[in-house]
Amino acid sequence: MDIRTIEPFQETVVSHTCASGLSVMIVPKPAFARTYVTATMRFGSKHLHHPTTNTKFPAGIAHFLEHKMFELPDGDAASQFAALGATTNAFTSFDKTTYLFRTINHVEEATCLLLDMVQSLTIDAASVTKEKGIIQEEIAMYDDMPDSVLFWRTMHNLFVDHPLTYDIAGTAQSVDAITVDDLMTCHQTYYHPTNTLLVVVGPVDPTQLIALIEANQASKSFAQIEVPNVPEYEVALRKSYDTITHLEAQDKLMIAYKQSPEVYQGNFLKYRFAMNIYLEIMFGSTSDFYERLVDQGVINDSFSAFSFVEPDMALAFFSGDTKKPDQLFEEIKTTLDLVPSKEEIQIVQQRMLGSFIRSLHSLEALAHDITNYSILGEDVFAAIEVIQELTVEDVKQIPAFFDEEFKTVTMLHGKRH
Amino acid sequence: MNPLAHKHISTTQFKTNLIVLRFFSPIEEATTSAHALLPDVLLAGTMTHPTRRLLQQALEALYDTRIRTSVSRVGNTRVTQFSVEYLDDAVAPASVTSEAIGLLADVLYHPYLVAGQFDQAIIEREQRLMIEEMESNQENKNYVANKAFKQVLFAGEDYVIDIDGTLEQTSTIDAAQLQQVYNELIASPGLIVSVGATDPTPYLSLFQGRQADVSFVDRQTTSRIHPQYISDVGRFVQASVMIGYRTPICFDDELYYPMILADSILGGSQSSLLFDQVRETHSLAYSVYSSYQGAKGAMVLSAGVDASNVQQAASLMVEQVARLQAGDFSDELLRNAKQLWMQEVETVYDTNTGTAIKSIHDWGLGRRGSKYDSIQQMNQVTKAQVMAAAATLTLDTVYAYSPKEVVWTFEPSNHSKKQ
Numbered sequence: 090m091d092i093r094t095i096e097p098f099q100e101t102v103v104s105h106t107c108a109s110g111l112s113v114m115i116v117p118k119p120a121f122a123r124t125y126v127t128a129t130m131r132f133g134s135k136h137l138h139h140p141t142t143n144t145k146f147p148a149g150i151a152h153f154l155e156h157k158m159f160e161l162p163d164g165d166a167a168s169q170f171a172a173l174g175a176t177t178n179a180f181t182s183f184d185k186t187t188y189l190f191r192t193i194n195h196v197e198e199a200t201c202l203l204l205d206m207v208q209s210l211t212i213d214a215a216s217v218t219k220e221k222g223i224i225q226e227e228i229a230m231y232d233d234m235p236d237s238v239l240f241w242r243t244m245h246n247l248f249v250d251h252p253l254t255y256d257i258a259g260t261a262q263s264v265d266a267i268t269v270d271d272l273m274t275c276h277q278t279y280y281h282p283t284n285t286l287l288v289v290v291g292p293v294d295p296t297q298l299i300a301l302i303e304a305n306q307a308s309k310s311f312a313q314i315e316v317p318n319v320p321e322y323e324v325a326l327r328k329s330y331d332t333i334t335h336l337e338a339q340d341k342l343m344i345a346y347k348q349s350p351e352v353y354q355g356n357f358l359k360y361r362f363a364m365n366i367y368l369e370i371m372f373g374s375t376s377d378f379y380e381r382l383v384d385q386g387v388i389n390d391s392f393s394a395f396s397f398v399e400p401d402m403a404l405a406f407f408s409g410d411t412k413k414p415d416q417l418f419e420e421i422k423t424t425l426d427l428v429p430s431k432e433e434i435q436i437v438q439q440r441m442l443g444s445f446i447r448s449l450h451s452l453e454a455l456a457h458d459i460t461n462y463s464i465l466g467e468d469v470f471a472a473i474e475v476i477q478e479l480t481v482e483d484v485k486q487i488p489a490f491f492d493e494e495f496k497t498v499t500m501l502h503g504k505r506h
Numbered sequence: 507m508n509p510l511a512h513k514h515i516s517t518t519q520f521k522t523n524l525i526v527l528r529f530f531s532p533i534e535e536a537t538t539s540a541h542a543l544l545p546d547v548l549l550a551g552t553m554t555h556p557t558r559r560l561l562q563q564a565l566e567a568l569y570d571t572r573i574r575t576s577v578s579r580v581g582n583t584r585v586t587q588f589s590v591e592y593l594d595d596a597v598a599p600a601s602v603t604s605e606a607i608g609l610l611a612d613v614l615y616h617p618y619l620v621a622g623q624f625d626q627a628i629i630e631r632e633q634r635l636m637i638e639e640m641e642s643n644q645e646n647k648n649y650v651a652n653k654a655f656k657q658v659l660f661a662g663e664d665y666v667i668d669i670d671g672t673l674e675q676t677s678t679i680d681a682a683q684l685q686q687v688y689n690e691l692i693a694s695p696g697l698i699v700s701v702g703a704t705d706p707t708p709y710l711s712l713f714q715g716r717q718a719d720v721s722f723v724d725r726q727t728t729s730r731i732h733p734q735y736i737s738d739v740g741r742f743v744q745a746s747v748m749i750g751y752r753t754p755i756c757f758d759d760e761l762y763y764p765m766i767l768a769d770s771i772l773g774g775s776q777s778s779l780l781f782d783q784v785r786e787t788h789s790l791a792y793s794v795y796s797s798y799q800g801a802k803g804a805m806v807l808s809a810g811v812d813a814s815n816v817q818q819a820a821s822l823m824v825e826q827v828a829r830l831q832a833g834d835f836s837d838e839l840l841r842n843a844k845q846l847w848m849q850e851v852e853t854v855y856d857t858n859t860g861t862a863i864k865s866i867h868d869w870g871l872g873r874r875g876s877k878y879d880s881i882q883q884m885n886q887v888t889k890a891q892v893m894a895a896a897a898t899l900t901l902d903t904v905y906a907y908s909p910k911e912v913v914w915t916f917e918p919s920n921h922s923k924k925q
Binding site: 097098099120121122123159165167168171172173174175176177191192193194219220221222223224226227229230232233234235236335336337338339374375376377379380383384386389390391410436437439440441442443444446447449450451452503504 | 517518519520521522557558559562563566567568569570571591593596597598599631634635638639641642644645646647650740741742743744775776777785786789790791792793810811812838841842845846848849852853855856857858
């Protein structure tokens with residue numbers, strides 16, 4: 090058990106790796122009533138590769154498995170959490186599946202319930218068939234959201250034959266193709282404790298809780314597994330320009346740039362923050378770009394610039410409703426040639442520091458930050474030092490990311506007007 | 507006017523201090539849009555920071571100090587809220603307290619004016635942004651369906667007035683009307699709650715106003731002998747089924763806590779009757795829930811389903827209310843509903859915003875009891891009381907927003923005649 094005190098922020102972090110391979114991180118918060126616990130598997134929509142055969146699972150399998158994990162041999166897990174006074178939920182992203190609960194009482198029992206839930210799978214063909222209908226309604230719900238449709242079409246155009254091309258929930262067809270065997274194999278492979286991180290934030294005694302978790306893990310056996318790697322993608326695009334229509338939408342534009350993660354030159358964290366600072370200064374709500382184009386009626390509050398700077402994923406997006414897509418297109422291109430000043434960088438660094446300190450009193454934000462950084466092998470508390478140490482030169486390298494050759498533009502035409 | 511009444515909740519639980527100001531005013535249809543637009547115009551610049559960009563940059567430099575505004579309703583009372591949240595001195599690299607509170611006071615009392623009037627260019631820009639936001643809300647099926655449903659459920663009542671204003675009204679707002687609603691706002695009854703390690707009282711004389719004394723309950727109800735069955739055709743892929751019930755039980759009723767539990771048992775969790783039957787047993791929906799509106803005395807059931815399943819889903823949803831009323835639910839479900847509610851009450855105090863809003867709400871209702879009093883009251887609720895609360899639910903409106911026209915055919919057993 091490793092105990093660290095983060096002095097400037099008055100926080101303590103306890104880390105431990107169980108004999109089973111399960112990683113545990115605990116942040117004691119004695120002043121809070123509630124405890125927030127997450128169990129995260131490094132298994133997201135991009136993990137489609139079968140561990141032993143050279144085949145791929147149907148798209149959406151991680152999300153499908155997330156739905157099925159709540160079924161236990163002795164009833165549904167949600168009721169069992171509720172009986173302990175806990176509320177539970179789960180979500181799937183590109184790179185992980187997270188199960189969570191919040192409770193004020195019975196933290197230890199609920200933690201064991203969470204571990205037992207994610208470390209066993211009880212399904213049959215009938216329950217899998219039933220779930221298909223629910224997930225297909227979920228997909229239909231997202232199909233009614235024009236921003237979601239635009240984003241996933243853009244992802245589709247960015248990648249050729251790579252798992253990132255698919256919606257996290259999959260498609261109605263891919264969901265229909267998922268079998269009991271597929272789910273069992275994924276569970277055995279990706280839900281292994283060595284692929285799992287448990288994060289606890291709340292008024293708990295870390296020593297006592299870790300002893301309980303160790304005992305829980307010691308009562309189970311786990312087969313040796315090898316988690317398949319996600320293949321690297323080609324930087325080449327599927328399509329560089331696309332248009333779609335949506336009946337109930339405003340006109341929208343999304344521009345996306347893609348790069349190889351090699352662009353980070355081995356330091357993705359530094360690159361991530363440099364990118365965030367660059368996008369904030371040049372395109373954020375306090376930028377000249379934003380103020381000017383709002384005044385000119387080119388963009389509105391829906392505009393955003395964001396990125397995915399991950400060890401195996403390098404993407405940046407510009408998106409928003411617009412009645413003047415040609416002007417927005419040109420303005421983004423022109424602005425990407427500019428570099429911010431030292432003073433502008435300093436202000437955003439101050440904002441990011443304040444934002445980080447603020448997040449420390451949100452149990453949820455802290456647990457998710459710890460998870461997001463830890464599953465990438467990084468330390469959230471060290472990340473703030475990276476932000477503070479960023480130089481003008483670090484930020485100045487960002488415009489080189491935006492290579493016109495690796496840009497895709499998707500226009501969504503609304504039919505409401 | 508005097509300084510606004512202020513209550514400070516002292517805690518070292520949070521890294522920030524939060525100050526929330528609330529102004530209360532009656533909702534009048536003619537000025538609703540102007541009241542909705544006003545906070546945006548105030549945030550668009552002050553005399554010392556004349557543009558939104560300069561103001562936001564000043565806040566960012568104060569380690570991400572945030573000023574937020576909102577306009578909402580409780581019953582027939584408009585609540586216009588301003589808040590500022592800033593790092594506490596204990597964790598801030600440098601103290602920002604005085605400047606942060608000063609910026610909020612500037613937003614409220616020293617807005618950017620040209621020749622003594624709100625700047626026309628700012629008004630036009632904020633009008634356009636608000637109109638575009640309203641247009642973009644039309645992309646959201648739930649928003650569209652909810653709004654259409656509210657229009658039929660509460661037709662003829664003041665509750666139907668949209669607190670966000672209307673597109674037509676927003677486009678006609680001018681500087682003179684904005685000045686009028688601004689004057690009304692700062693003369694409205696209000697109060698301040700602060701949460702954090704540092705009591706901001708020395709700075710709060712900046713905020714003046716009348717003391718709040720308002721009612722949060724709206725008992726205006728249209729009499730309807732038989733439930734109405736309505737549908738609209740929309741262009742979304744999925745249909746929304748919404749079912750409205752009326753109840754005389756509001757915040758201040760002795761069956762209020764039993765009604766909260768009734769809502770939770772019906773559709774407030776993943777163990778609820780609606781979730782179990784509509785989603786888990788019949789696979790008709792991904793999203794299905796109920797929502798009790800304690801300021802109005804209404805319960806709304808909602809589900810997103812395939813258009814071909816609208817009738818079946820509606821029938822099942824009404825059936826679950828009948829089960830609730832008949833007491834056809836387990837003791838475990840009731841026990842779990844209590845546990846979940848008590849957790850919610852406790853956890854409200856784990857966020858500074860929750861702590862402030864709960865304090866204001868109790869203050870407004872004249873409640874002086876602690877959270878432990880309300881937990882005790884909830885603990886004592888019996889199944890018979892939940893059934894008594896549920897028995898007051900009267901089916902009012904069955905509604906579908908669907909890509910295909912719906913000709914209602916189902917008739918709930920407790921209502922023999924269909925209109």
